[in-house]
Amino acid sequence: MGEMFKSAVVIGASGGIGAALVEALAGEGVAVRSFARSFAGADRLDLTDEPSIAAAAASLATPPDVVLVATGLLHEGDDGPEKGIAALDPVWLARQYQVNAIGPVLVAKHFLPAQPRTGRSVFAALSAKVGSIADNRLGGWYGYRASKAALNQLIRSAAIEQRRRNERSIVVALHPGTVDTPLSRPFQANVAADQLFAPGRAAVQLLDVLDGLRPGDSGRLWNWDSTEISP
Incomplete structure (x- = not known):
């Protein structure tokens, strides 16, 4: 990664995967700018607060070669994954859309224009295999x-729009697998030991995926093992 990227942005850097991505990138000599909702000042970014996203993007000193959105919401307080349709609650549904879909695309809205107009650039957001309809x-x-x-x-x-701005850009969604973080902890009981990844391993695997992607791979959902997941 150190030879491929010079500067990176990690959003959600206070989380398990986000912090591990920062560490892995910095270990390769990449200059990393970290943002999170819990951070203060210019390093604060709240996915539910667009002005904070815009301010974070405006604070960048140099165009980042790679932007990683390492965020996600699966459970919060007494709310969690619905087992059946009878459990649907409109407020909880809207909250999940706000954090898992609207927030990351607002990051794209403000950070994609801040990325280089020439040369290889990457924007990646953490998604999930369970988001595959197929x-x-x-x-x-x-x-x-x-x-x-x-x-x-x-x-x-x-990805389609960014390709018009920079033909070598890559905009993708990534499935990190099941990672040992607070997000997955209540749901790890049936996960095989060799399929539960430590955050550090997950981060390296995700960066390896990005290493292998080319502009033609943009706009797709990629698994932690570099295989494509059907939408």
């Missing part, structure tokens, strides 16, 4: 599945 065989998890599916479509549209 892969949905179990049902349930309505809000999370739907909000991630929406994110995948938004990424597709942003």
Whole structure:
């Protein structure tokens, strides 16, 4: 990564995967700017507050070669994945869309124009395999599945538009696998030990995926093992 990227932005840098991405990139000599809702001052970025997103993008000193949105919402307080349609709650649904789909595309709105107009650039947002409509065989998890599916479509549209600005740009969604973070912790019981990744390993795997992508791969959802996931 150090030879491919000189500067990076990580959004959601206080989370398990986000912090691991910052560490992995910095370890390769990449200059990293970190943002998170819990950070103060110019480093604060709240996905539900567009002015904070715009201010963060405006604060960049140099165009970032790579922007990584390492955020996601699966459960919060007493709310979590719906087991059936009877559990649907409009407020919780809207909250999931706000964080999982609307927030990341607002980041794209403000950060894609800040990226280089020439040369290889990457914008990647964490999505999820359960957002694949083709892969949905179990049902349930309505809000999370739907909000991630929406994110995948938004990424597709942003990729097409960004390609007109920079023909070597890459805009993708990434599935990190099941990572040992607070987001997945309540749902790890049935995950095989070799399929539960430490954040540091997940970060390296995701950066390896990005290393192998080319402009023709833009607009798609990629798995942690560099295979494409059907939308």
